[in-house]
Amino acid sequence: MNEAFFDKKEYKPLDRVDGRLKVTGAAKYSAEYALPNMAYGVLVGSRIAKGTIKSIDSKAAERAPGVLAVISHLNVIKIPGYAARGVHPSEPPTGGQPLRVFYDNKVYSNDQPIAIVVATSLEKAQYGASLVKVQYDQQEHQTDFEANAKNAVIAAAAKKNPKSPTADYDRGQTDAFETAPFRIEAEYVLPTEMHNPMELQAITAHWEADDRLTIYDKVQGTKTTQKTFAKEWDVPEQNVKVIATFVGGAFGNGLHSWPHESAAIIAAKQVKRPVKVVLTREQMFTMVGYRPRTWQKIQMGAAKDGKLVAINHHSIGQTSTYEEFTETTLMQTRMMYASPNVSTRYRLLPLNVATPIWMRGPGEATGAFALESAMDEMAHAIGMDPIEFRLANYTETDPDKNMPWSTKYMRECYEEGKKRIGWENRKLKPGSVRDGEWLVGYGMGTGTFGANRGPATVKAELDLEGNLVMHCAITDIGPGTATAMVQVASNTTGIAPEKITFHLGSSEFPNAGLQGGSSTVNSVGPAVQAACNALKEQLITMAAAKSGPDFGAAKPDDIMFEKGEIQLSGKSSAKLKLSDLFKQNNIQKIEATQESKPSENGKKYSMNAFSMHFAMVHVHPFTGQVRVKKIVCCADAGTIVSPKTAESQMIGGATGGIGMALTEDAVMDHRFGRYVTKDFGDYHVPVHADVPDIDVYFVNKPDLLADPVGSKGLGEIAIIGVAPAIANAVFNATGKRVRHLPITPDKLLGL
Amino acid sequence: MDKYKSDIKPEKEDHHESRRDFLKTSSILTAIAVAPATVAKAAEYNLGEKISAAFETTPVNLTVNGVKKQLAVEPRSTLLDVLREQLDLTGTKKGCDYGQCGACTVHVNGQRVLSCLSLAVMQEGKQVTTIEGLAKGDELHPMQKAFIKHDGFQCGYCTPGQIMSGIACINEGHADSKEDIKEFMSGNICRCGAYPNIVKAIQEVKNGGQRS
Numbered sequence: 001m002n003e004a005f006f007d008k009k010e011y012k013p014l015d016r017v018d019g020r021l022k023v024t025g026a027a028k029y030s031a032e033y034a035l036p037n038m039a040y041g042v043l044v045g046s047r048i049a050k051g052t053i054k055s056i057d058s059k060a061a062e063r064a065p066g067v068l069a070v071i072s073h074l075n076v077i078k079i080p081g082y083a084a085r086g087v088h089p090s091e092p093p094t095g096g097q098p099l100r101v102f103y104d105n106k107v108y109s110n111d112q113p114i115a116i117v118v119a120t121s122l123e124k125a126q127y128g129a130s131l132v133k134v135q136y137d138q139q140e141h142q143t144d145f146e147a148n149a150k151n152a153v154i155a156a157a158a159k160k161n162p163k164s165p166t167a168d169y170d171r172g173q174t175d176a177f178e179t180a181p182f183r184i185e186a187e188y189v190l191p192t193e194m195h196n197p198m199e200l201q202a203i204t205a206h207w208e209a210d211d212r213l214t215i216y217d218k219v220q221g222t223k224t225t226q227k228t229f230a231k232e233w234d235v236p237e238q239n240v241k242v243i244a245t246f247v248g249g250a251f252g253n254g255l256h257s258w259p260h261e262s263a264a265i266i267a268a269k270q271v272k273r274p275v276k277v278v279l280t281r282e283q284m285f286t287m288v289g290y291r292p293r294t295w296q297k298i299q300m301g302a303a304k305d306g307k308l309v310a311i312n313h314h315s316i317g318q319t320s321t322y323e324e325f326t327e328t329t330l331m332q333t334r335m336m337y338a339s340p341n342v343s344t345r346y347r348l349l350p351l352n353v354a355t356p357i358w359m360r361g362p363g364e365a366t367g368a369f370a371l372e373s374a375m376d377e378m379a380h381a382i383g384m385d386p387i388e389f390r391l392a393n394y395t396e397t398d399p400d401k402n403m404p405w406s407t408k409y410m411r412e413c414y415e416e417g418k419k420r421i422g423w424e425n426r427k428l429k430p431g432s433v434r435d436g437e438w439l440v441g442y443g444m445g446t447g448t449f450g451a452n453r454g455p456a457t458v459k460a461e462l463d464l465e466g467n468l469v470m471h472c473a474i475t476d477i478g479p480g481t482a483t484a485m486v487q488v489a490s491n492t493t494g495i496a497p498e499k500i501t502f503h504l505g506s507s508e509f510p511n512a513g514l515q516g517g518s519s520t521v522n523s524v525g526p527a528v529q530a531a532c533n534a535l536k537e538q539l540i541t542m543a544a545a546k547s548g549p550d551f552g553a554a555k556p557d558d559i560m561f562e563k564g565e566i567q568l569s570g571k572s573s574a575k576l577k578l579s580d581l582f583k584q585n586n587i588q589k590i591e592a593t594q595e596s597k598p599s600e601n602g603k604k605y606s607m608n609a610f611s612m613h614f615a616m617v618h619v620h621p622f623t624g625q626v627r628v629k630k631i632v633c634c635a636d637a638g639t640i641v642s643p644k645t646a647e648s649q650m651i652g653g654a655t656g657g658i659g660m661a662l663t664e665d666a667v668m669d670h671r672f673g674r675y676v677t678k679d680f681g682d683y684h685v686p687v688h689a690d691v692p693d694i695d696v697y698f699v700n701k702p703d704l705l706a707d708p709v710g711s712k713g714l715g716e717i718a719i720i721g722v723a724p725a726i727a728n729a730v731f732n733a734t735g736k737r738v739r740h741l742p743i744t745p746d747k748l749l750g751l
Numbered sequence: 752m753d754k755y756k757s758d759i760k761p762e763k764e765d766h767h768e769s770r771r772d773f774l775k776t777s778s779i780l781t782a783i784a785v786a787p788a789t790v791a792k793a794a795e796y797n798l799g800e801k802i803s804a805a806f807e808t809t810p811v812n813l814t815v816n817g818v819k820k821q822l823a824v825e826p827r828s829t830l831l832d833v834l835r836e837q838l839d840l841t842g843t844k845k846g847c848d849y850g851q852c853g854a855c856t857v858h859v860n861g862q863r864v865l866s867c868l869s870l871a872v873m874q875e876g877k878q879v880t881t882i883e884g885l886a887k888g889d890e891l892h893p894m895q896k897a898f899i900k901h902d903g904f905q906c907g908y909c910t911p912g913q914i915m916s917g918i919a920c921i922n923e924g925h926a927d928s929k930e931d932i933k934e935f936m937s938g939n940i941c942r943c944g945a946y947p948n949i950v951k952a953i954q955e956v957k958n959g960g961q962r963s
């Protein structure tokens with residue numbers, strides 16, 4: 001265990017290392033590679049939600065100027081990987097059959113891509129696509145969640161494995177709720193929400209040879225994408241190159257490979273030119289996943305002293321008919337509070353819609369809305385302060401896994417958050433604080449997410465000028481991965497950040513998993529450390545051979561670099577110029593590639609990051625308008641490697657939570673099974689005017705059981721618990737409990 | 752809005768009329784060009800593309816980041832697509848193409864304009880400034896520096912639009928208070944949620960005086 005990382009230095013917040021590229025427009029995203037002879041693809045989507053395609057009339061499109069091809073199931077070339085897949089192979093992490101674009105005439109959801117028009121310019125492709133005429137044999141579709149909720153089923157994964165997080169779970173007595181002194185029972189609904197990153201999903205596909213593919217693709221994992229398309233085309237993995245140097249936000253929708261990617265690759269193969277496909281904003285609602293609509297019911301029982309007696313938590317999440325998408329909506333309920341009796345039931349509702357995909361905080365954020373709202377409801381029922389109520393049920397061990405936490409510093413978060421939001425101004429009785437004509441309310445919500453870590457490999461090279469260059473296949477969808485890794489490397493080596501470069505976002509680089517599930521810093525960070533330490537060992541060996549015993553006994557932790565010199569700690573006389581050492585050994589640079597993997601600690605400890613969000617809101621009693629006036633976000637996320645970018649990440653999560661609480665709602669017209677919200681005019685994400693000052697507090701204590709960097713992950717907990725904090729604040733302001741998000745003014749009328 | 756309208760000169764409308772005939776003609780030409788016998792040859796020389804390009808474009812002269820450009824654009828091409836696809840100035844971003852997100856904000860004759868809602872042919876004789884034109888050599892514009900200092904971004908995709916809008920916001924006199932800035936920047940969406948830091952950056956530039 002290397003404690004040195006955290007102790008060694010005062011952190012000087014680093015400016016984002018790619019900031020200059022981003023503010024000058026030089027950062028290149030997937031649609032911004034100009035390849036010679038490039039063509040443009042525009043997708044044609046189905047106009048029905050279920051049925052088959054009877055005919056496609058593409059004659060007019062093919063005749064239109066500049067159109068190179070119209071490709072559909074009628075004329076698509078053979079895709080070797082399509083046939084290889086069974087009818088329903090269970091491909092982790094989701095079961096079912098990922099949609100094979102242009103595979104046959106079947107339509108599973110409205111706006112499913114059914115043809116692609118390829119032309120010499122974007123405008124020509126768009127015009128061509130408008131000319132494609134399709135006839136269908138329509139079948140009756142089911143897209144209405146409420147009308148079909150009774151058809152919800154247990155997940156296939158849970159049927160196979162009773163230990164699956166989606167399996168039915170009972171702890172203690174299943175009927176304990178019935179006899180609890182205080183009981184609440186409530187239903188909560190989270191509507192479908194869209195990731196809607198600002199960058200439209202885009203891919204530029206280029207077959208450099210018959211069996212060699214390069215894609216510039218908006219993805220969260222270059223290696224996973226490489227595997228997917230190598231399999232789809234039955235070519236060796238190394239023949240598929242995936243470039244995602246810059247990703248303009250994703251929030252989860254780059255965790256799956258989507259039909260438009262396959263379509264672009266097929267098109268590039270068929271027209272024998274590089275093909276670029278950029279989705280329209282409307283297609284961002286129908287082709288690249290979403291946070292699934294979820295119904296939840298909570299029964300909660302407690303005693304007069306505030307001790308929880310029982311929690312029963314049921315949920316139904318929406319999925320498609322061709323792929324089983326699950327998330328761990330109910331995990332927080334099992335482990336957050338010391339309730340002796342807990343039952344959870346997770347069900348899925350397949351509808352004629354496209355497949356959902358994890359959206360920031362995924363299921364935990366959904367589950368936390370219900371759980372943390374219910375906690376607030378119970379505190380109110382007992383007449384307790386919601387923080388006191390939570391503290392009464394604080395757990396020092398994980399009651400689900402029956403293991404100690406690796407670290408848990410939530411008490412600090414309660415204390416600090418209370419202070420910063422001004423909790424003392426909160427009144428127990430709702431509706432009793434006013435500011436002018438506005439009703440004022442305070443609320444809070446907690447969140448947790450597993451400190452997940454996967455294997456990662458980093459290659460590091462050090463030259464005689466003292467420049468450190470690293471490579472890793474990980475992506476950066478915005479949190480500032482390169483910045484954090486430069487910081488880790490600088491702390492490990494003592495090399496100034498300006499002399500360190502971290503290259504990411506290419507499948508050509510050493511292996512890393514997805515940027516998702518808050519696992520980047522704690523997976524890649526340790527690999528950076530390991531690679532840096534391996535470089536140090538090489539230097540020690542070199543130095544010992546040349547300069548006597550001082551360096552001979554040194555360990556990597558004993559040496560640091562400063563101003564091009566290797567320095568033995570505690571011995572200011574023991575230093576060596578890096579350039580001299582390299583010259584003596586007749587080398588230009590040294591390099592090391594190191595892999596870092598999760599330890600066995602996960603078997604002995606429950607490892608989680610925790611967050612706590614506080615909101616102060618104003619509600620207008622006549623119009624029902626809600627203004628979030630202040631948010632305080634507290635995070636127990638282990639070591640904060642890069643304070644500046646970490647703070648931005650928290651602010652971003654809180655902003656997403658404001659949208660979740662107040663505005664975001666993908667509304668479907670069930671007559672057509674199609675969203676009527678299809679752009680930023682209808683689907684409201686928070687804008688400048690919606691977002692108040694957001695105050696961020698980090699406990700910033702390392703969790704060295706979780707990983708050698710001590711980080712527990714931040715991306716998810718930044719949003720988990722925000723929406724209930726706001727909903728609870730609205731209740732405190734008005735006495736009105738809104739259990740069906742978003743909290744739009746109509747739901748607050750008549751105060 | 753009125754000002755915007757007055758930019759459309761009558762002769763342009765005439766041009767739109769003749770444009771319709773052009774379209775018909777060129778599709779016939781293309782139809783001939785793609786007849787089987789000629790396909791191979793046309794593809795070999797990219798003839799089809801070249802012919803149709805010549806018939807379907809309209810000349811337009813504009814100055815982009817101080818450089819005079821004589822362009823041939825399709826009348827239906829937006830300024831955004833011409834910047835990104837034709838001039839390879841990809842710093843200007845497409846976030847919606849519907850005028851709802853601000854990612855495509857550029858300055859036209861010094862005013863902020865949504866380039867996705869502006870046809871390129873309508874920019875005849877105008878000065879267009881994009882994010883690529885802000886820095887003077889290596890010296891960043893104060894707004895660019897302030898964005899780095901205050902971490903006014905995460906993924907960076909909305910950033911060029913925010914910066915172009917932020918500069919205009921100050922020039923318009925809409926940056927006197929935090930509330931004002933938030934109101935007049937609300938057309939620029941940041942899904943990463945960098946808003947508070949963007950506001951700080953704009954405030955700093957406003958208070959420090961900005962070079963325009």
Ligand code: FES
Pocket residue numbers: 844845846847848849850851852853854855856865866867868
């Ligand atoms: S791309 Fe122009 S406003 Fe969104």
Ligand code: FES
Pocket residue numbers: 198248249478903904905906907908909910940941942943944945
């Ligand atoms: S920085 Fe990602 S959208 Fe603004």
